[in-house]
């Protein structure tokens with residue numbers, strides 16, 4: 001699924017832009033004091049976010065988790081690329097490395113199936129939601145309505161949203177395909193066309209990639 005959010009990210013209201021109360025300092029002075037504190041608050045908010053939410057970065061994507069345990073859960077859910085075999089180490093660093101490898105293998109395969117190879121900057125963000133509850137509340141926050149989508153991509157945020165408890169390699173490849181399609185073409189294709197292409201990617205994920213000469 002790919003959709004537009006119901007609204008844009010709210011812009012930050014600077015403290016200095018509030019109404020000036022009678023008897024308070026002049027507007028100019030408040031603006032001067034307000035802006036640095038607003039920046040400080042934002043910086044602290046982002047710093048707290050970064051601490052609370054573990055992140056990983058692979059060659060093609062950034063991954064952000066709500067719960068550190070979901071790194072192992074997601075790794076187990078993706079049957080693609082190097083699994084490490086039956087005796088694979090459960091050491092967290094080894095698990096993270098395998099997960100990064102799988103994510104990149106999926107992204108690379110989606111690019112090859114689509115024959116759309118171009119570096120994407122910034123990298124797509126894979127937002128790993130913890131469970132059905134977080135999936136539902138996140139969907140509602142973005143679209144201002146309830147929705148059943150198991151995963152989705154939002155072009156405006158360049159972000160794929162997945163539920164750690166309900167995901168597989170096909171779902172991730174499908175959403176990566178949306179990110180790739182929307183950034184490869186200079187004009188984003190119509191929704192229906194993009195959906196056909198993305199569906200093709202997850203359907204043929206495990207097949208050999210057809211080369212130009214195979215198409216008539």
Ligand SMILES: [Zn+2]
Pocket residue numbers: 001002174178195198199
């Ligand atoms: Zn889709």
